[in-house]
Amino acid sequence: MVNSVSNEGGSVSVRFQSVVGILLMLLSLGIILAMDKILELAFLAAAIKFPSAIFGMFCVFSILMILDSLVPSAATSLMNFFEPGNMFIQRWFPVFYVPVLVVLPLSVKDIPLASGVKICFIIVVGWLATLSVAGCSAIAVRKIVKTEMIAAEPMPKPSPFSKFEVWTWTGIFLVSFISALLYPTALGTNARTCLPFLLAVTVLGYMVGSRLPSDIKMAFHPIICCALSADLAALAFGYLSKSGVDAILGYYLTKVSSNPGAGDILMGFLGSVIISFAFSMFKQRKLVKRHATEIFSSVIISTVFSLYSTALIGRLVGLEPALTVSILPRCITVALALSIVSFFEGANPSLTAAAVVLSGLVGANFVQTVLDKLRLNDPIARGIATASSAHGLGTAALSAKEPEALPFCAIAYALTGIFGSLICSVPAVRQSLLLIVG
Template sequence: MDKLLKKAFVEAAIKFPSALFGMFCTFAVLTILDSVVPKAAEGLMNFFEPALLFIQRWLPLFYVPSLVVLPLAVKDVPAASGAKICFILVGGWLASLCVAGFTAISVRKMVKTEMIPAEPMAKPSPFTSLEMWTWSGIFLASFVGALYYPTALGTSARTCLPFLLSSTVLGYLVGSGLPSAVKKVFHPIICCAVSADLAAIAFGYLSKSGLDPVLGDYLTKAASNPGAGDILMGFLGSVIISFAFSMFKQRKLVKRHAAEIFTSVIISTLFSLYSTALIGRLIGLEPNLTISILPRCITVALALSIVSLFEGVNSSLTAAVVVLTGLVGANFVQAVLDKLGFNDPIARGIATASSAHGLGTAALSAKEPEALPFCAIAYALTGIFGSLICSVPAVRQSLLAIVG
């Protein structure tokens, strides 16, 4: 389904992410089936349950490649500007999370919607020591093989693929086994990216090729010559489409709390765009850099389409800032949500996805699967509303006026 939708969207010159469209279509089909032939909807859910548990078990892995190659994206940004961008990024993430979460709770109180328990979600099995040793063996064998037989698999990307992929998986296994208190401030996603970067640094040093070429082989974005990151990101469309099943399982809560979901997403998206523009001007960040980071809380594909509406922007910086925002959210979101007292899966899911898009969604839902449906909805709606609002000329002019 993902491949067919991608092909159709390319041929129709539609820039909207096809996987998000597929997610809503799947949710619509399940909802219609449930109202017409309930047993058919239940049968589909049961049929896909093993695949959904597999995706949930490995979910953060599919979002990691952008983090691994982050050093390539930020190396040309001046240090002073980089410090200002980091200030906006961290402060803006926290502010957006608070706005989304408190708006959801306030709207719920205004419309007097009583909170009911979420449907229990199945949790995947924990990782075993056998998996750890197996992936360790694959990494060591492939790393040594790549050093001594650099052309055995043809291109350098294919040579590096086995050990870079296994180091990424190994980092996730190690991170998942850390104590809960540690994981709240050092998420397995971070461990995953660090593990892959350390493997790339070690190979670059020992092979005397340097770090940049190895990271370039991690994510080539060439179908004929894929790297480890391309393999992982190849599953991302299917992963996003699969969110529809989690949304369907929590359909009663989605329908019951539609007012707070939509209101909080709209308000937090507007807040994110305009607060970024204002803070950028107040702290003296260059206007073109401020415009480049405006869609910091929106998923990469839509963030890039948003900045393309403006002139003189740095699209590489846009992608890097979106990934960094997700990184901050993935690492600290659970601890911050606990501190702020957001206890129900709706407020937690909306606040997370509205402020840290896909990476935040992957990080939170790996621990709290009940929050995944609301993360998925907010993740999609934030991108959709951000794209729509920025396509209005008056809005773009107002943002440019604030930026200066």
């Protein structure tokens, strides 16, 4: 009798804790989302082109650092409060980078085959070279300044996806796919018709990819599985509904707030993801302070190398100057890459976005293997090398398996974009790049 009462009391307590945990997760996540949207609206109102989320990330990190120096308990309480929301983001954030990968076929379909082969060659070779330069320069600077490497703070890993979650999302996908096929809206197939099944198959693809054996994931990252699942679903629906795959992919990422697609919903979390990087950076603040010289130095070296090596390889392989200029910021996040190419007359923004995505795709799939081959073993060098060469997609891929590298990915991710924008705003730098391009 006593045991049954105690067991019931224990189960009630567990359920209560679960409910409280979910509420805390929703509240902390909601605050991060609201922060992102407020900053985004403020930057739009002020006509500031710089990504508001990166500004927000540095603001949150600065606030935590100030609190830590003045009232350490307040910084700890703030970190604990936002931990549930951060764990949710960390569990899912690779998915939020996938939409640009899903619609990649639309961006590259008009590029001639010969030019496309040259661009792919530049991206693959350039990615490998930039990764090597960034990682090796971090190690070299560390040896010059004689900073001893200390162990990183342990970072919690999100829980793996269960079979129940996989089967649940499989059911959601099948029901929504068949419903969209049999019962289109009065206006026919559109973004709202496709949104449920495209969103479900994107989530499902990531779950399935995450559950693959480790040896398979080394060559077929969950991000790739996720994007491929969405593309195959779009292809199947386009064929069965006779709408065509291009139309369905167009519905995936509309970039129209009044008529969003599945990709627009997912990318709406991107700003929150970037802001949440501040908490990971704060957890590794001792390493960030200790290794600031090598972090900043290696990012500057790799950014300059990436821009000039891209221009040089483009010239050597005979790629058209306008196309070479368009892919110069291939290692910089899309928002800032588009801002950079706006400095160059005749650049193709669609190609810029495609080049950035392709660089991220290569990095997402091969970054761990190459880092291991180069014997870049510490989280600082691995994080800097990854983000400096493959921006957000590479960051998402590496940190999903090595969360201790996330803070350094986050710093390099932001600084590469900021520094790249700064140097390309200098007329002399732009002229020298154009001279190399020819």
